[in-house]
Amino acid sequence: TPLLEIKNLHVRLEDDPDVEILHGVDLKIMPGEVHSIMGPNGSGKSTLSQVLAGKEDYEITEGEILFNGEDLSEMGADERANAGVFLAFQYPVEIPGVSSMQFLKAAVNAKRDFEGKEELDAGSLLKHFRAKAEQINVPFEMLKRNVNEGFSGGEKKRFEIFQMAVLDSVLGILDESDSGLDIDALRIVSDGVNSMRDGNRSFLLITHYQRLLDYIEPDHVHILVKGQIIKSGGKELATELEKTGYAPYGVNEAFAV
Numbered sequence: 001t002p003l004l005e006i007k008n009l010h011v012r013l014e015d016d017p018d019v020e021i022l023h024g025v026d027l028k029i030m031p032g033e034v035h036s037i038m039g040p041n042g043s044g045k046s047t048l049s050q051v052l053a054g055k056e057d058y059e060i061t062e063g064e065i066l067f068n069g070e071d072l073s074e075m076g077a078d079e080r081a082n083a084g085v086f087l088a089f090q091y092p093v094e095i096p097g098v099s100s101m102q103f104l105k106a107a108v109n110a111k112r113d114f115e116g117k118e119e120l121d122a123g124s125l126l127k128h129f130r131a132k133a134e135q136i137n138v139p140f141e142m143l144k145r146n147v148n149e150g151f152s153g154g155e156k157k158r159f160e161i162f163q164m165a166v167l168d169s170v171l172g173i174l175d176e177s178d179s180g181l182d183i184d185a186l187r188i189v190s191d192g193v194n195s196m197r198d199g200n201r202s203f204l205l206i207t208h209y210q211r212l213l214d215y216i217e218p219d220h221v222h223i224l225v226k227g228q229i230i231k232s233g234g235k236e237l238a239t240e241l242e243k244t245g246y247a248p249y250g251v252n253e254a255f256a257v
């Protein structure tokens, strides 16, 4: 079974039902696959990621989203996380007074609780964190600081990827459309994603620019324009876009690299 299956997804604004943003999106991600959705500004990329995160501003009027065959849209945000969906952008920017370590301990044990497993004690958690920190290249010192407080752009990215690793999420959804990643942050994200690719874990990379895909080789690339996937292909589609921009798809937009 597909890990994620989006079928004929129609989404409109909750507040303004006349405005439909996604007009029948189909997407199937098998375990271990890395998919990328690319598209010009305003095509609906962030809307799709917010709908996957369960944001209330949007209403699904048609179609469905299945995660491991189960209706994702019926699940709350915590439930999605516990089921193994990691949405990088869903987390609060800063959590004052909560250390990264405390935050992660709570998240890991909440997930274990959900899975009917026993909670890990402090020693086992620490061991787990150390192993993942080594894998993702996270300085352990960072975990003593409050969540995202005073983190640089690169540190925020490092912490995001680290969260996904310690939670052993099976689907990582990253929306890098508007975040203007510098080269360091790009490397952190791509090294993290690449180190987690293992034939089972899948990723959905939502990105405006082709740049990220210089570092992460996607199995499938989809072009989203005006709320519809108008073309799908392999990684060569991203290379092609880098040359042509979105002009062949009727979009006049400079394609900065």
Ligand code: ADP
Residues within 6 Å of the ligand: 013, 021, 039, 040, 041, 042, 043, 044, 045, 046, 047, 048, 057, 177
């Ligand atoms: P992208 O991430 O591809 O740039 P978005 O999903 O942010 O595109 O936006 C797609 C379209 O939907 C845009 O026209 C945008 O203005 C509109 N839109 C998205 N979310 C909202 C919202 N909460 N309220 C009003 N319009 C929205």
Ligand code: MG
Residues within 6 Å of the ligand: 041, 042, 046, 178
């Ligand atoms: Mg936008």
Ligand code: MG
Residues within 6 Å of the ligand: 045, 046, 047, 177, 178
């Ligand atoms: Mg966006």
